[in-house]
Amino acid sequence: MDEVVKILIVEADDIIQQAITKKLTENGVDCFETKTAVQLSGSLEMLDRNVFDLVLLDLYLPDSTGINTLKSVRSAIPNTPVIVFVEQADIVSVKNICGEMQTSYVTKDSGFVDKLLKTICHVVHNIHQKELELGNQKFRIYIDNAPDGVFIANYNGLFIDVNNAACTMSGYSRDELLHMQTTDFIAEESKNDAAEHLKKTVTVGNAVADLWYVTKNGEKRCFTIKAVKVSDKELLGFCRDITIRKQMELSLQESEARFRAIAEYSHDAIGILNEKGKFVWINHRFVEISGYSYDEIMGSDIFQERLSSDSADLVVGNIRKFLDRKHYDNHYYFSFLNKNDRLCYAEMYMTDFVDKLGKRNLVLHYLDVTERKLVDEKVKAQLQELLRWQDIILGRETRIIELKGEVNELCDKLGQPSRYNLKL
Template sequence: MKNKDDRKGNVAKLRKRAEEVFRRKEAQSPKTGPAQKPGEVRRTLQELSVHQIELEMQNDELCRAQAELDSARARYFELYDLAPVGYLVVSEKGLILEANLTAAALLGAVRGTLAKRPFTRFISREDQDSYYLHRKLLFRIGAPQVCELRLLKKDGTIFWARLEATVAQDADGAPVCRVAISDISERKKAEAALRASEERYSAVANNSNDAICILDTRGRFQWVNERMLELGGHSREEYSAADSFLKFIAPESLEAVKANFGKFVSGLTFEPRLGFSVIRADGQKRLCESYSTGFRDKQGRLNLVVTISDITDQQRLEAQLRQSQKMETVGLLAGGIAHDFNNILTAIKCYAEFVQKDLPEKDPKLKDTWEILNSVDRAIVLTRQLLAFSRRQIMALQVVDINGLIGNMTNMLRRIIGEEAKLETRLFAAPCQALVDPGQMEQVIMNLAVNARDAMPGGGVITLATSIVNPPEEFFALRPELARGPLVCLKISDTGCGIAPENKARIFEPFFTSKAQGKGTGLGLSTVFGIIKQSKGEIEVESEPGKGTAFKIYLPFVEGAVNKDKDKDKDKEALVKSHETVLLVEDEESLRRLGERILRGAGYKPLVAMDGASALKLMEERGEPVDLLLTDVVMPGMSGRELARELARRKLAGRVLYMSGYTEEAIVKHGVLETGIAFIYKPFTVDAVTRKVREVLDGPAEAAKA
């Protein structure tokens, strides 16, 4: 009704406007023809003219309205059909009711074919459930919903799309879903590429051997890699919650690190490389070296990326190398001195024995000879300690159960350490077998037990513990000379005064001692060190002042039967007089004279030469073989081994007895005699050398080869 009244009002207005136009035209037009027309005709003409004008105006209005409608249709086409996103109207049942051209193009279909088709036909199988939940939530809540899923074109091509949906009503009031579809394939590709790049960066950063972190200008952690978590022993959350990285720095490094970071924050030149110590979560201190560089993030904020290397183990290995080189140098010196001393001591001991045998039983000078021999014996012990330190002893290696060795020594150790100290043993349940010289291993245990006793003047507890361990690869990386595999661990600990830090690095050096004057020679621990090293083991010390000391010895565990101690040869009542010919080769003149006298006194026929060349010449002139070659190993020019082989080749010596003051690679490999080698160690006694010569001559030839 209202629309009808509006139309009547518009017609009246139009009529009125037409009449006004007619009157203006009539007033302007010249009056021609008759002055007056008949009234009826005049009124008719007037009505027709007004009506004509009215029609013209209506036509103008219609043309203008048509132009506006065409413009609106063009705008609608551009805004809807040619929109940069696709638009769909979908029924509550999921059928497509309407689609713009962009939606049809996105789906690869003709728009006319989309009507009444289920929208789910264009959704990939993997995302059907996601779309179902999206649509269900939309109609249940009524609020706009957004989801991202994969759509299928008509030809099967898949692309990523973003759906933005709202609920509306159609002309009949039924609920429908209006959906805007955006192709986000390129964005998804960029996101995937970014993720791949981040994953690659993360993989590189997290698999780096170095710890990496990013700090802001307040010193707060922005990011840490996996190695950083391992280095500090803290979780990622602990780093993120920390108000400053400085809380993880060791006190002795704090001032330098804080000052350097302050320079970075202030824009001053800072030190990119810095050494410092950190405190791990477990309280352990690690020595580190860092390289830092500043950068600005996307928001323009200044950050510092820090790469941290844990150099604790490297520093330890370098210190071990320096110590090993120093010990090797000192060892060479000690070994050389011991070799010369052994030659001198051999002469002193044997000549003192000659004097002793020649003196009457009641002669007061016998006491003097005993003093000489006792002093020589002490000097021999000293040189053997030097040789042990320099790893130039000859070792009689056997498979020994360390548990059994300790068990056999327990009573003796208790007597030695006295009543003030308590001795405890904690032996592993299974045999702890190692390839060692049992006599030297006893000396190791004895020396360490005596040291432990001396560290507890007021009494305490000495503990001997054994175990079989299977250390990880990192353990062997720090001890490159130790054979990989199971190890026998012997731990000798005390509750004494401990070792001062400044002395800890020097305790294995020969003649170094922290004991009072006259209380020690400084060779006990150096002897232990040399024996363990020559046994292919490692020895380490853990100690703090006031908290006692623990020595840990690691030896390669070996399988096989344990060697039983054999009864030592008993001295014979009298030496058997001999008659064989012996070629003695010795470059020390005093020892040549001594050896000749001993051999002759035992009934042998000695031939004497000062070196290999003169020995060969002597044998060539003799023209027949000798029964035994008794030769020093180390001589100028031709060595004793070379001489023996040459005489054997010429069939001029069937048996060989070597003598030396320390090990030589000519006859000894890593401190162990080659099989079939006969050897006597300097310094020896008169009886010892005569018995050994007799033993070699009476034994099989293959046990005294060249």
């Protein structure tokens, strides 16, 4: 029922109507909202179109009289409280009918309006009581069938009441739990947190904590406990089993710790770009190779700005392809200038992943190959020099062979034997 009680007054006498309305207004202030009807037909139409909390009914109307009036109204609203107005002479005949139809009555005699007001207050009180009882029953049904564990405990942590889910989660029966305290099956590692949680609930009025419990069968489970202080003696708590989520979180934390241990101190530079192309994480080696500080790199475009002219299109183009969700080259070589304007060479590996928030990230993993590049160039230069000398030496040997051939020809012309054996 709303706070405002909606009442339909079915009374043909205007004076009585006004007297009732005035009395309700004076005593109820804004608690009562009234509508009136002077005939049975009109009242039935109003009952069909509106919902009323209470009907005040005169049995003698222009279009209906006596018990038939009540029967017609009761047919329309079998469950709505009705108070009928009866003449003193009709009390005996009406009394039994009213009892059968769960209807109250007030006699039209001296003090009629005052008696009516008392009866209205009594009926409204009964309505509220029934609704409260119904609400309590519904609340109990909701609590008993709630998927989360629900418990009531005193300030010492002694259980006063628990629902079915709390029994299922703990493994204990209701009778067993009602002889236990909240700390009786707290896991050792959560005892201090549980004590702080209870203390905060009592002093502040509410608290939330993730606590580990040991169930009756010895299994360790993690519950989120949300507790509130509902009175000077009692606490209301809601618990949800988050064991699987907690295990996943711990596993994720271990994975992240392993990743950081490997990535932070890797000999290779590693950086992560977000969907906007900004760095959200870099390792120590990345800082060392670039020459820039952590703060200078994070959230900036320095990496792209310091690319050499012959590498800018390649690297920036691949990052752009990632941002546009297109296929990109995941392995290539590039060069860049560090903070000291030293030209550095690197071998790049790129891959992307989706984080726990559903955001795409690009991992830049590159090896500093500057020394290798310089060594390669030095070896290449040495090889070219060797080839040059080889050409020079081979050229001289060819000329010597040619001169020896010419000497042999002169000897032959002079009739002398050849001096050099040029046959291979």
